Amino acid sequence: MGHEHKLSIFRGLVTFKSNTQKIWGVLLFLSIITAIEVALGIIKPAVLTDNSFLAMKLLNWIFIILTLVKAYYIAWDFMHLRDEKAGLRRSVVWTGVFLIAYLSFILLVEGNYIYDIYKDGFVKWEF
Amino acid sequence: MDTTITNNQATPVWNGGNKPLEASYGKMMMWFFILSDALTFSGFLVAYGFSRFKFIESWPIADEVFTHVPFFHGNYPMYYVAFMTFILIMSSVTMVLAVDAGHKMKQKAVTWYMFLTVIGGIIFVGSQAWEWATFIKGDFGALETKGGRILQFVDANTGDRLALRDFSTPIASERVQHESKNGIWFSSEKAHTSFNLAEVVAGVKSNDNVLIRTEMINEEGEKTLLSRAATLDKLQDAVQVVEGANLIQNEYGSRLFADFFFFITGFHGFHVFTGVLINIIIFFNVVLGTYERRGHYEMVEKVGLYWHFVDLVWVFVFTFFYLV
Structure with missing residues (x-):
């Protein structure tokens, strides 16, 4: 309680006059991102689905990056991590980020390995 | 030090007087x-x-x-x-x-x-x-093969999905759902699907426009559509009709x-x-x-x-x- 609110987002590019105004500004930003995601999901531009980067379609890269951007603004402005001490912020965010990154790396590699076994090994599952 | 230390604290740091990280x-x-x-x-x-x-x-x-x-x-x-x-x-x-x-x-x-x-x-x-x-x-209904794969149906002329009710041939039968109240009290069975396997198979055989769509995704990122000959061939693998989804069956594709x-x-x-x-x-x-x-x-x-x-x-x- 009684924290001062930091009213700038986008690294100081946009500064709001009050906390209430900031909330509406962030809502607008999040809504725009969601609208972009849904539009891309419905249109599925061929440029983005045909090309891939690091074995993933560009479209999926865009979805995941936009999701992380949304998550950032929800955590930083709605859950007001921006106003907390950096120590609290780091202990919550980095613990989660490291463990989740590790878990996804291990399990996705393993899933891909099993896919290869089903494809090239002597396992028949499509019958 | 600004990240962790709480400054201007009048109360002692120990004895619970202090809030860590504010x-x-x-x-x-x-x-x-x-x-x-x-x-x-x-x-x-x-x-x-x-x-x-x-x-x-x-x-x-x-x-x-x-x-x-x-x-x-x-x-x-x-x-x-x-x-x-x-x-x-x-x-x-x-x-x-x-x-x-x-x-x-x-x-x-x-x-x-x-x-x-x-x-x-x-x-x-x-x-x-x-x-x-x-x-x-569920939506359209599908067949499940022995290996648990799902076969869905598409209209060859329009390319739209076909529901089982669009082409299945009703076959008169007296088979009804067995409920425990009508027989041995400890034995019953699940509700029947709106068409049984024989009716769906007969429907596919008698309608030339019905094609099977398998679970496999092709290079265009779409589900593979079989030819009419391959459809009739694939039909032999089907073992049951699936309508809707639950923890055991799923008409949309992979059960997982x-x-x-x-x-x-x-x-x-x-x-x-x-x-x-x-x-x-x-x-x-x-x-x-x-x-x-x-x-x-x-x-x-x-x-x-x-x-x-x-x-x-x-x-x-x-x-x-x-x-x-």
């Missing part, structure tokens, strides 16, 4: 609960990714599964989920506004914003229930897809449900003036953290289940 006990514990809950959710989502990578060539395409909007007929992929996402973000906003009004000790404003947050949560849970009901009821749908959205929906209950409790506390007497609205802030977390998780579920 966060109260309750708030910090809420943050660590959220962290552990986030790991549970990521466990679910990563397990989904694991199974999807395992069957990357035959995983159902979400756009073709979630195509319904209440009160409208037709094919509207994604619109309803986008609406649900927006509702949840909106209720997150009213929650922040409640926290903000709490900081300023405006009891009336907090009451209204908490009320709106509860309404948003109820709309979301209701939407999810509708989404489940639609998913369980339905399992993860129920577990992940169910677990999230349960969080929203408990969030609504907690918000209602806090709402009444605000109305009764509990926090006014206490002198601060930190409870609203802590519950708000939980509510935003539910929103945060939905953002990820939305991406990994519906978009990617």
Whole structure:
């Protein structure tokens, strides 16, 4: 309680006059991102689905990056991590980020390995 | 040192007089609960990714599964989920506004914003229930092969999906569902599908425009369509009719897809449900003036953290289940 609110987002590019105004500004930003995601999901531009980067379609890269951007603004402005001490912020965010990154790396590699076994090994599952 | 040290502290550092990281006990514990809950959710989502990578060539395409909007007929992929996402973000906003009004000790404003947050949560849970009901009821119906693969049907002329009722040939039969009240009391069977295997097979054979669509995804990112000859050939593998989805069968494709749908959205929906209950409790506390007497609205802030977390998780579920 009684924290001062930091009213700038986008690294100081946009500064709001009050906390209430900031909330509406962030809502607008999040809504725009969601609208972009849904539009891309419905249109599925061929440029983005045909090309891939690091074995993933560009479209999926865009979805995941936009999701992380949304998550950032929800955590930083709605859950007001921006106003907390950096120590609290780091202990919550980095613990989660490291463990989740590790878990996804291990399990996705393993899933891909099993896919290869089903494809090239002597396992028949499509019958 | 600014990151951790609390300055200007009149009370002693030990004996509980100090708030580490300038966060109260309750708030910090809420943050660590959220962290552990986030790991549970990521466990679910990563397990989904694991199974999807395992069957990357035959995983159902979400756009073709979630195509319904209440009160409208037709094919509207994604619109309803986008609406649900927006509702949840909106209720997150009213929650922040409640926290903000709490900081300023405006009891009336907090009451209204908490009320709106509860309404948003109820709309979301209701939407999810509708989404489940639609998913369980099913759409077109399909056949399942001996290996558990799903065969769906497409009209060769238009390229549209065909429902079983569009082409199946009814065959007169006296076979009815066996219920325990009509025979041995400990034996019964599941409800019959609207057409049995023989009727669907006869329907495919007598209608030349019916083609089978397999689970396999081709190079264009679409499900593989078999030729008429291959369709009749593939038909021999079918062992049962599947309508709708449950934990054992799934007419949309891989069974794991339905399992993860129920577990992940169910677990999230349960969080929203408990969030609504907690918000209602806090709402009444605000109305009764509990926090006014206490002198601060930190409870609203802590519950708000939980509510935003539910929103945060939905953002990820939305991406990994519906978009990617």
